[in-house]
Amino acid sequence: MSSLGDLQNIIREKYDIEPGALDPNLSMREQGLDSLAVAEFLFEVEDRLKLTLPDEHQQVETLAGLAALIDRLRAEQVA
Amino acid sequence: MVAVTGIGVISPHGDDPDRMFEALMRGESAVHPVFPQLARPAAAATLIFDESRWFTKLQLPGVDRVSQIAVAAASQAVADAGALDAAPERIGVYAGCGMGGAGALEAAYAAGLRGGRVPPLTVPAFMPNAPAAHVAIRHGVHGPVLTYSVACASSAVALAEAARAVRRGDVDVAIAGGAEALIVPGVVSAWQALQTLASPADGEAASACKPFAANRSGFVLGEGAAFLVLESAQRAQHRGARVHGRLAGSGLSCDATHLTKPDSAGQQRALRAALADAGVAAGDIGYCNAHGTATPIGDVVECDALRAVWGDAIDGLWVSSTKALHGHLLGAAGALEAVVTLLALREQRLPPNAHCESPDPRCAVRLVLQPLSSAERLNAAISSSFAFGGTNTVLVFKRA
Numbered sequence: 488m489s490s491l492g493d494l495q496n497i498i499r500e501k502y503d504i505e506p507g508a509l510d511p512n513l514s515m516r517e518q519g520l521d522s523l524a525v526a527e528f529l530f531e532v533e534d535r536l537k538l539t540l541p542d543e544h545q546q547v548e549t550l551a552g553l554a555a556l557i558d559r560l561r562a563e564q565v566a
Numbered sequence: 567m568v569a570v571t572g573i574g575v576i577s578p579h580g581d582d583p584d585r586m587f588e589a590l591m592r593g594e595s596a597v598h599p600v601f602p603q604l605a606r607p608a609a610a611a612t613l614i615f616d617e618s619r620w621f622t623k624l625q626l627p628g629v630d631r632v633s634q635i636a637v638a639a640a641s642q643a644v645a646d647a648g649a650l651d652a653a654p655e656r657i658g659v660y661a662g663c664g665m666g667g668a669g670a671l672e673a674a675y676a677a678g679l680r681g682g683r684v685p686p687l688t689v690p691a692f693m694p695n696a697p698a699a700h701v702a703i704r705h706g707v708h709g710p711v712l713t714y715s716v717a718c719a720s721s722a723v724a725l726a727e728a729a730r731a732v733r734r735g736d737v738d739v740a741i742a743g744g745a746e747a748l749i750v751p752g753v754v755s756a757w758q759a760l761q762t763l764a765s766p767a768d769g770e771a772a773s774a775c776k777p778f779a780a781n782r783s784g785f786v787l788g789e790g791a792a793f794l795v796l797e798s799a800q801r802a803q804h805r806g807a808r809v810h811g812r813l814a815g816s817g818l819s820c821d822a823t824h825l826t827k828p829d830s831a832g833q834q835r836a837l838r839a840a841l842a843d844a845g846v847a848a849g850d851i852g853y854c855n856a857h858g859t860a861t862p863i864g865d866v867v868e869c870d871a872l873r874a875v876w877g878d879a880i881d882g883l884w885v886s887s888t889k890a891l892h893g894h895l896l897g898a899a900g901a902l903e904a905v906v907t908l909l910a911l912r913e914q915r916l917p918p919n920a921h922c923e924s925p926d927p928r929c930a931v932r933l934v935l936q937p938l939s940s941a942e943r944l945n946a947a948i949s950s951s952f953a954f955g956g957t958n959t960v961l962v963f964k965r966a
Contacts, residue, residue: 502623519624526686527627534683 572795574642630667662720664897722900788893815844858887
């Protein structure tokens with residue numbers, strides 16, 4: 488299961504950025520999401536997906552990395 | 567001499583300074599009821615503001631409404647001024663703001679005190695220096711970027727200090743003004759608790775603020791932003807800029823008596839200092855855009871101070887408070903009223919002192935009771951801001 492689609496939906500709604508415009512494997516910051524935008528994005532992700540990102544999310548630079556982290560969290564929730 | 571080469575407003579009467587002025591001349595009030603859920607009826611002059619004109623969604627995180635309108639007004643002023651031809655480090659921003667990002671602060675308390683989660687960008691959103699910072703970022707300003715927080719005199723002080731910085735040569739161009747956006751329920755309740763707001767009778771919110779009237783009961787809050795571009799008259803002429811008018815001088819003083827009560831002696835000091843700084847006599851001033859908050863005490867003290875300084879020349883001074891129509895913009899009041907004063911001078915027309923059917927006999931000044939196309943040639947005018955905390959600021963404007 489990949490949470491990437493969920494994240495891309497949130498980005499589209501919140502920032503008017505289409506999935507095709509953001510490479511999930513490159514750094515979010517380097518693609519124009521500055522640290523303030525990312526901070527608020529993560530807050531929104533936690534709100535909408537009803538989970539709490541652990542502190543290691545601070546090191547997640549890419550959308551794909553964040554999606555993988557969330558996949559793991561969701562799997563742990565179910566288990 | 568400091569020239570005003572750009573004007574930008576985000577006001578309760580819209581974003582076009584000329585249309586705003588015409589609305590004021592027609593005596594149109596932008597005040598209306600707000601927050602019906604509050605225990606006491608509240609009224610305010612609010613904005614119709616579309617932030618998407620100025621910010622992409624990606625630029626909005628952490629940007630409170632007060633910063634959004636500051637950027638919008640400052641950008642309009644800069645566009646109005648034409649090509650500035652100034653190096654980034656030779657431009658400065660001088661912004662007044664009373665409270666900072668009230669909306670962000672209120673949302674944080676509402677969530678946090680309930681045990682909920684506080685939005686992560688609350689601090690940069692609410693900090694009072696954010697509006698000035700966002701203006702600087704938007705316009706690439708590398709010179710001094712300052713915020714003046716002096717309650718109702720914030721943006722008047724900002725304009726005064728900006729003009730002095732231009733005169734001293736600290737900067738070549740100053741983007742100066744103010745912004746305030748605190749019309750949120752908690753803050754409005756706090757103002758109601760202070761008992762300085764007008765009590766609007768049912769269906770009469772629009773005319774609730776009655777400066778200098780016998781039946782006045784206080785002011786109404788407003789939100790908005792206004793910015794001017796200031797540079798030396800010489801520089802403006804050299805680059806062929808259109809000059810709206812001149813910020814000829816300013817005077818500042820502090821009452822040092824009471825945190826909220828106005829003081830005639832303190833106001834007189836600021837009035838005299840402003841006239842001296844501008845090199846004019848009281849009799850040279852044809853119009854005063856008053857502080858005029860319509861509080862029972864404040865209006866009397868202001869007229870007292872004007873009479874003390876003008877003496878026999880008082881009958882030659884027209885006075886009106888436009889707060890009746892656009893509300894009290896607090897930190898942005900000085901800047902918005904500076905724009906009104908400049909336009910009055912440029913157009914040779916005076917906005918009325920509205921909602922004053924029966925002037926208080928203790929406010930013995932010549933009020934503009936009907937909008938005026940001035941018969942006598944209006945060469946100079948003042949705009950006064952007398953703040954909580956005791957700081958008094960008077961700005962002197964001259965025709966271009």
